[in-house]
Amino acid sequence: MELIEAELFTDPGNDVVVRLPPRRFPGVLIQGDSLSIIRGDVAEIVEACARGDVDDAHEAATILLAVVRTAATVHGGFTAGTDGGWLIALSAVERCSSDYG
Template identity: 50%
Template structure:
């Protein structure tokens, strides 16, 4: 394990936007419990789809999609505030 300095571009939340040394663009650090919740929601949706319950699966996937969209929106706002370009096409 190596210790490195990172550029922290956000306050402390359930996620953080950080830029590692040598990287052009920052990344998003997601807390382990939040990552586990997202993974569990996707697994639940998969189980529901396999069981034929598409309505419940859609609800689970909508939760995950909304959560990920919030992360992307926050990332975009932070990079915009820092005057940095995005590493992807700006969401509509």
């Protein structure tokens, strides 16, 4: 393990915006327990897709999208200045969601 200094842009919580050296743009750090919940949500979507249950997959994906959208909104001032990865991903999920919803 290596100890380094990082820039903290938000108050500590379940997710924070930090910039690590030598990165140009900050990122979102998600606590392990919160990440485990997100992993479970994604697993639920995969399982529903494997069963061919589009309605369950859509419902679970919609809930997960709301969680991710909240994180992106809270940290939106930081994502807007980056390559837009969060915003591109959200747009793609929203397009897919509208195609099936």
